[in-house]
Amino acid sequence: MEEWSFFGGSILLILIGLYGILSRRNMIKILISLAIMDTGVNLLLVALGYVEAANAPILNSVVPSNSSAFVDPVPQALVLTSIVIGTAVLGLGLALVIKIYDKYSTLDIREIRGLKW
DSSP: OHHHHHHHHHHHHHHHHHHHHHHOOBHHHHHHHHHHHHHHHHHHHHHHTOOTTOBOSOOSSSSOTTOOOBOOSHHHHHHHHHHHHHHHHHHHHHHHHHHHHHHHSOOBTTSSTTOOO
């Protein structure tokens, strides 16, 4: 029953981030919403990879090799990769926001020249 709270929490974070991306006009708030959405996706991947009472996939004398209850390490590796990529995207986005602010002196996407609404 506990894993359903992880699914619900991750879906809630994804929806909050999506709402922030679609409803905000400040570019910093949009980037924060993107980070919240990224966290929700990471939590969803971790929740999907969770196995109750499973062992780490390391074979030694304590864990027999014929045991079928192993945790799949692929979702954990995907989450680690996603964290690195999300950090890089957020850093690039902040650099672009700084350059846009230097040029237009505003963070509001409605006031930037050249954007059509």
